[in-house]
Amino acid sequence: MNSNEISLVVDSLFRQYAATRSDGAPGVEQQLRAMSSRERQHVHHYLLEQTAMLDGYDRLSQTQQRTLDAYRALGQEVRGAERDHIRDLAAGGTARTEGGTPFTPDVTGSEPTAAAAARHVDGHGVPQGGEPLRLEPLGSMNGVQLREAAMRTLDAAVRAHTLPEYAADRVEHLLRNEPPQGRTLTARWAVATGAEAYTRAFAKLCADPLRGHLLWTPEEGDAYRRVAEVQSEMRGMTLTDNAGGYMVPLTLDPAILLTSDGSINPLRRISRVVQTVTDQWSGVTSAGVSAEWTAEGAEVADASPVLGNPSIPVHKGDAFVKYSFEIGMDAVNFLGELQMLLNDAADQLQATAFTTGTGSGQPTGIVTALAGTSSEINTTGTEAIVASDAYAIQNALGPRFQPRAQWCANLSVINTFAQFETGNGAHMFPEIRENPPRLLNRSMNELSNMDGSINAAATANNYVLLYGDFSNFVIVDRIGTQLEFIPHLVGTNRRPTGERGALLWFRSGSDSVNDAAFRLLDVPTTA
Structure with a gap:
């Protein structure tokens, strides 16, 4: 919320x-x-x-x-x-506590929590002095029960510090705003992949992809089968998903974890980021409704808005990590390292695509979407950036988008504006030297994938400065990231190296849904 x-x-x-x-x-x-x-x-x-x-x-x-x-x-x-x-x-029994734990009100004398009851279950999923714990089948839950179970799962993961608050909010948004079929599938995915038993089962597969499943407890086996059912459902909603691989646990999934926090690409932070369970995201855009003043008894004009229906497909990306047998033996701790490595690789791949991606087999980057459109504005200088470009770009954006507009540029371009001086030696844009930097009373973001150098000896378009309301640039992540294990890697002589491989594949897309919300500065050069 x-x-x-x-x-x-x-x-x-x-x-x-x-x-x-x-x-x-x-x-x-x-x-x-x-x-x-x-x-x-x-x-x-x-x-x-x-x-x-x-x-x-x-x-x-x-x-x-x-x-x-x-x-x-x-x-x-x-x-x-x-x-x-x-x-x-x-x-309701210990099986219901597996999907998550409610928050504990900070009051004296409160009743024992479900977490305390869960502590009567040992680390192998066996109640102390009882039979192995069996998880409640997802098919036996109705929509309301599934949603409640999913929310409890998110609660438990956030409180255990295995899932960031922002990631839980993204899943909660899907549970609220997807169509009914999507909400149900999202809830099933969150409950199944968010189970601690599945994380343990996944860790054992990391340690030994060939025999790890032999070490599963009955609870872990049940958790894996629940995830396999959800995985099969997700494949049924797409024409392009590959079969095979293991679904990544909820707390490791890049689709809800990636933020580019601290990265040189701020687009995930300033743009609209949505999740989906299908092959594409569909939205609605409008230039707005026109109002008018009319005389008494006069017929009003037709103010029906022109609605657009943008759709953004998700494209398959992958990241590969190899690790030694020794590292894999420390399975539980290794999961955290695996998450960091794979998420970083996916983040760097997407950072470039969200800026300059072609849209063919990869996301459409914001620069690609705007280049050659009416949102592109040429410099007022001669094959170089001039101070007046900033004013020209900002003035060209419509008033509707100004309140939430921000700047993006390569660091070298930001430094260029920081060096502009007036005739008496004062800085023209002193606020760009602040932390965080600003330009003409709007936030400035470093976007290293934009053009940063201009070669006047070459014939080229140089897209150096971007300004606009980035809620109109949509990044789409499909939930349900998959991971495939390669049990043995071999060297140049085709002999084992004592290493395994982890191949992650994910689905992401991006595009501008309203080009009028942006202005892009081009500094064209001619050889």
Whole structure:
């Protein structure tokens, strides 16, 4: 849930509480019970923040005091609903706790959590003194149960610090906004690949691709079979997926983990990033609806908007990592290293494609999408960047896109603008030297895959500066990344080297869905 959604939920709870507080707030209780544990956690944190803010005031008005009392009462309701949820989990058996653990309200004397109940299961999936734990088949769950199980899985992974909060939010977005079939498949994927038992099974395959499955516990075998069922469903929704390979655990999947955080390519951070379960993402665009002033009794004009239906296909990319037998033997720790290596390789491959990709067998880059369109503007100089280019580019963008517009350029181009001076020696763009840098009151981002040098002796187009609202550049990741193991690698003499290989393949795409939201500076040169 984003901050706006949380605020709306709390407002709704507040109104219900104010209307029914004399009756124990039954409407509030019902609404809280209908939420997932993750959603209650968001609400709980929001209430704590608001309570702390009001507590910090020296004096409160009567309205503020009533609001503070209501926030405190709602916090108790949230904690009570979560305790009821924990009891329900415990009553449902340990198999239900495997998909995730609810959050633990920070209150004294709260009941034991489902995590505590899960500790009665040893590391091999066998309840202490009982039979091997068997996972509940996904086919036996309805849509609501699947969604709840998926949200519990996300809760547990975030609290265990195996899944970042932003990655969980991406999966939650799919659970809310995909068509019904996509929501169900996303939930099944999250529950199956997010199971700790599947992560353990996957780790054993990493250590020994040939015999690792012989070391699986019954619980791990069940987890693998659940993932295999989901994998088969995903293949049924595409015409191009390859068979074979193992589905990557939820906590290792680049489709929800990649951020380019700290990378020299900021596009994942500033653009619109979506996930899909199919071969392509489809959206709707519009130039907007026109309004008018009319005289009394005059017929209004037809203001029907012209709607576009952009679709962005996802393309297959791959990354290969080899590792020694010795490294693979440390299977659990190796998974973290494998995640880092494969995600970095995928990140670097995509960074180039999202900027200059051709769109043929790879994503369409933002520069490729804009080059040769009306969004391209030539420099006002002669085969060189001049200071007035920045003003020309910004002034050419429509007012509709200005509030959220940002700049992108290669570091050498950023430095060029930093060196421009006025006639009396003052810097023309002093804010570009700040951290973070800005240009003409808009954020500047380093995008190293853009052109950074201009060769006046060559005939070429040099796309050196990009400005626009990057919510109109969409990056699409298909969930369900696959990994294939190569048990033995051989050297030049065709003899084993004592190494294994891991081949990751993933599906991503990108494109501009509204070229009018951008302006691209071209500095053409002629030999």
